[in-house]
Amino acid sequence: MNHSFDALIIGAGQAGPSLAGRLTAAGWKVALVERKNYGGTCVNTGCTPTKAMVASAKAAHTLRQAAHYGLAPVGEVTADLAQVKARTDRIVAASRTGLENWLKQMPGCTLFRGTARFVSPTAMRVGDEVLEARHIFLNVGGRPVKPALPGIEQVPYLTSSTLLALEELPAHLLIVGAGAVGLEFAQLFRRLGSQVTLVERNARLLPHDDDDVAAAVADILTNEGITLRLGAECISLGQENGRPVVHVSCEADSSPSHGSHLLLAMGRLPNTDDLDLEKAGLLADAHGYLTVDEALQTATPGIWALGDCNGRGAFTHTAYNDFEIVAANLLDGGQRRVSDRLPVSAIYLDPPFAKVGLTEAEVRAAGTPALVGKRPMTKVGRAVEKGETQGFMKVLVHAETDQILGASIVGVGGDEAIHCIITAMYARQTATFMRSNMFIHPTVSELIPTVFGELQPLRAELKATAST
Ligand SMILES: Cc1cc2nc3c(=O)[nH]c(=O)nc-3n(C[C@H](O)[C@H](O)[C@H](O)COP(=O)(O)OP(=O)(O)OC[C@H]3O[C@@H](n4cnc5c(N)ncnc54)[C@H](O)[C@@H]3O)c2cc1C
Numbered sequence: 001m002n003h004s005f006d007a008l009i010i011g012a013g014q015a016g017p018s019l020a021g022r023l024t025a026a027g028w029k030v031a032l033v034e035r036k037n038y039g040g041t042c043v044n045t046g047c048t049p050t051k052a053m054v055a056s057a058k059a060a061h062t063l064r065q066a067a068h069y070g071l072a073p074v075g076e077v078t079a080d081l082a083q084v085k086a087r088t089d090r091i092v093a094a095s096r097t098g099l100e101n102w103l104k105q106m107p108g109c110t111l112f113r114g115t116a117r118f119v120s121p122t123a124m125r126v127g128d129e130v131l132e133a134r135h136i137f138l139n140v141g142g143r144p145v146k147p148a149l150p151g152i153e154q155v156p157y158l159t160s161s162t163l164l165a166l167e168e169l170p171a172h173l174l175i176v177g178a179g180a181v182g183l184e185f186a187q188l189f190r191r192l193g194s195q196v197t198l199v200e201r202n203a204r205l206l207p208h209d210d211d212d213v214a215a216a217v218a219d220i221l222t223n224e225g226i227t228l229r230l231g232a233e234c235i236s237l238g239q240e241n242g243r244p245v246v247h248v249s250c251e252a253d254s255s256p257s258h259g260s261h262l263l264l265a266m267g268r269l270p271n272t273d274d275l276d277l278e279k280a281g282l283l284a285d286a287h288g289y290l291t292v293d294e295a296l297q298t299a300t301p302g303i304w305a306l307g308d309c310n311g312r313g314a315f316t317h318t319a320y321n322d323f324e325i326v327a328a329n330l331l332d333g334g335q336r337r338v339s340d341r342l343p344v345s346a347i348y349l350d351p352p353f354a355k356v357g358l359t360e361a362e363v364r365a366a367g368t369p370a371l372v373g374k375r376p377m378t379k380v381g382r383a384v385e386k387g388e389t390q391g392f393m394k395v396l397v398h399a400e401t402d403q404i405l406g407a408s409i410v411g412v413g414g415d416e417a418i419h420c421i422i423t424a425m426y427a428r429q430t431a432t433f434m435r436s437n438m439f440i441h442p443t444v445s446e447l448i449p450t451v452f453g454e455l456q457p458l459r460a461e462l463k464a465t466a467s468t
């Protein structure tokens, strides 16, 4: 059966539902197609469940520190993973159901369940229904990559999604891939009580970030007893007595890592392979991404790609910002562009690592005349009072224009404190502006003007050093 709409939205992830809300409010007749869970990755298997579990892990960690805070030791802290999961599931379900209820009662929006595939540039099939529209918005997200590691077909493994179904704590979790997924799960499972080994092919953590950031993050992990195996070459998988083994070298005598469970966290693949793109005159790039212009339009007029599937961001905030760009340009006469946004992200370790703009290495590589300000968290009063002094704050400023170039914070509250720098950078403000502001005492943020007041020339011979 054929149905006609003003717009089709494929995927109810982080851009699609909000776009449906804006378009229907403007009087458009909209069809929203979702094949799995409303809320997509972030709500169901990404940000929401992992940050809920990070909170459980933080509570376990704090309990173990009781004596440090002058409290009677609480004895051995053990996690009941089934209960951690139950709490996590409740938080996820509330978020998903809230979204679903909103969409179901949205005037002008018709929901379809199933996989949408193109039949032409202006029509998609979902089961027996053919949905036609002059505007099609793809918000199809991605899924964990299945890497071509030798032995993968013989070894049971977990992904970031299937790991969430565990109700018993892994005795020893082997993780391959030290990206955001690998890092966050490594610390949270260690804190819940698992032994954890993190295997990564790069010689150091976070290769796109500064040496001092990577060193601080490595310290945070190893201080908690996580085994790091960096620079692993020729990673292959095997089994011994039904338990997973990760081989980390081509050398026969290099010791393999043995564990009880194996998590592969080696990136994500866009869900563009089953859209029948060719029927819309589209072709994904070599990594499966849909190429888009600055306004997120694909090569076929009338088709947009938003969120993880366009390769212009891999975060919930970038997917949501994609929605804002598309809605502003279509409905508000805006001329917003993807390149107007700043690169911002956080990894939810404890303490977290948050960043905006350029790294020190990028500033050096560009040869920009720059100043750097850096302060260890041991010199941040609020961090000292909290007893959480790992890490540092670092800011980079253009030596001639005083413009803020970037900042990294590895430290307690860093995921929140970074936002005053993000806002200042978005407003094209300067180090002088940051220094002239008054912040609340006692906070981590209140030291940010101080860091902007301690700027030193970023000399070529100075290397970024680990903060202690
Ligand atoms: C473990 C983990 C933790 C994360 N933590 C964070 C974090 O803390 N902060 C952060 O910013 N980001 C985080 N992310 C990344 C974040 O989840 C994604 O960037 C975000 O969900 C992307 O949103 P999206 O709308 O592009 O896609 P998705 O959320 O993946 O939504 C896409 C939707 O489209 C549906 N779909 C796909 N194809 C079709 C089709 N053909 N027909 C119908 N429906 C279809 C899918 O079922 C899905 O519901 C995390 C990711 C993971 C895996």
Ligand SMILES: NC(=O)c1ccc[n+]([C@@H]2O[C@H](COP(=O)([O-])OP(=O)(O)OC[C@H]3O[C@@H](n4cnc5c(N)ncnc54)[C@H](O)[C@@H]3O)[C@@H](O)[C@H]2O)c1
Binding pocket: 147, 176, 177, 178, 179, 180, 181, 182, 184, 200, 201, 202, 235, 265, 266, 267, 268, 314, 315, 345, 346, 347, 348
């Ligand atoms: N806090 C957050 O914002 C957050 C949290 C989790 C996930 N995410 C997003 O989810 C996505 C997926 O995260 P991820 O950690 O799976 O991917 P990633 O790309 O961030 O990291 C993958 C890691 O696996 C390694 N790797 C990849 N292929 C390999 C190979 N063949 N052999 C050895 N090592 C290999 C890489 O070197 C890298 O360190 C990312 O885009 C990330 O931004 C974000």
